[in-house]
Amino acid sequence: MNKWLRAVCVGAAAAAMLTASAFAANYTNCADSLHEMGLFQGTQNGYDLDRTPTRAEASVMLVRLLGKEAEAKTLTYTAPFTDLKGWEKPYVQYLYSNGLANGTNRTTFNPTGKCTAQMYAVFLLRALGYSDTADFSYANAIETAREQGIYDTGIINVQNFLRDDAAAASYTALSVSPKNSEGTLLDQLVSENAITEANAKSYQNLFSTYAQYRETTAGMDALLHYSVNSEFASPAAVTHDGRTVMQVQTSETTVFDREKNELLTDRKMTLSAPNTSDKQLLTQSYLSDGALYHKLNGSWSAELVTAAEQEGLAAMYGRVPLVCVDSLSQRAGSWTITCADTPNAYTELLWSVESALGDLDEAVRLQPTTVTQSVSGGTIRRQSVSAAFTLDGMTAEPVIISTLDKTGADAVLNAPK
Incomplete structure (x- = not known):
């Protein structure tokens, strides 16, 4: 097996066990803003x-x-x-x-x-x-x-x-x-x-625009049962020293039950590398009763998660929290949000990048994370998350597309056994 593919298969096994706490919360950007305002x-x-x-x-x-x-x-x-x-x-x-x-x-x-x-x-x-x-x-x-x-x-x-x-x-x-x-x-x-007007003006403008964003996405607050399909826009290339050593594609469906604070994700990850056969990994993640369960190769593992981590997982498809927003703009029913760092909410969406690079918590972010959301009738219908990371000479720039699939009674979460 190609050495890069072998390494990523080992990494994928660890990434499949990725929990909500994999990324430590860090709101230095908020501290910087508060400091600027005195x-x-x-x-x-x-x-x-x-x-x-x-x-x-x-x-x-x-x-x-x-x-x-x-x-x-x-x-x-x-x-x-x-x-x-x-x-x-x-x-x-x-x-x-x-x-x-x-x-x-x-x-x-x-x-x-x-x-x-x-x-x-x-x-x-x-x-x-x-x-x-x-x-x-x-x-x-x-x-x-x-x-x-x-x-x-x-x-x-x-x-x-x-x-x-x-x-x-x-x-x-x-x-x-x-x-x-x-x-x-x-x-x-x-x-x-x-606070002086000079120090406050940019934040006043940001807060005003964010209030519009909240208003146009208000329907998400009432959305209690829904499912979302996610995949890379195209196979994400993992490069090493400028050379593509593998490609990663992921396809997953997540069902959310906000009333019970549960979610279930079924994933398929496909790994491709030169001169070797493609490899596939199938995993499941299940959030319930304050624990996040992961299934890989027929075996389940579990880790306790805090209430904030549970809500963070549920926010992987939803309104971006203000504290994560560096800038945002609206055009033709679509919002573009730039985040100075990668919000914890997207930890699970980035699990396959974790497997390819080894440990996103140690990776260097190459550019701000950009989230684009298409909104209709107060509901986010489509979302893309663009990020770029590098670690130990390997680089990946995934673009993850998520689409709202089913809502209400049609979105049924069948707890795994």
């Missing part, structure tokens, strides 16, 4: 996105999102908390004076304590003008944040909430309208001179 600062370790945010850091973000940082810095510290180092005091004082934050007891704020997804949801909802005594409760803060469009279930990891998630949620919150307001939170911060 809302997010790093540490001596950079943005430090891979650790849990502290209560003090969350307090600073809330004051900034309220547009009150300048006012806070003029305050004299009179709050009863004795465990603050100094830099946190103006922010905690503002929140304490306005009834927006409490300590862990009468004299302790616990500034280095962990800020959970629930706590941060409360802070963001308060920044948007919602009250935890009238509009929501602490217990349902995460659900309310989802309802208000702040927490995208497929993006925010509520079980293991990191500064990465905080950056993504804060960036998204800027695009949302505060309570009883027509403009966005970012518009409000600009009007209050908390």
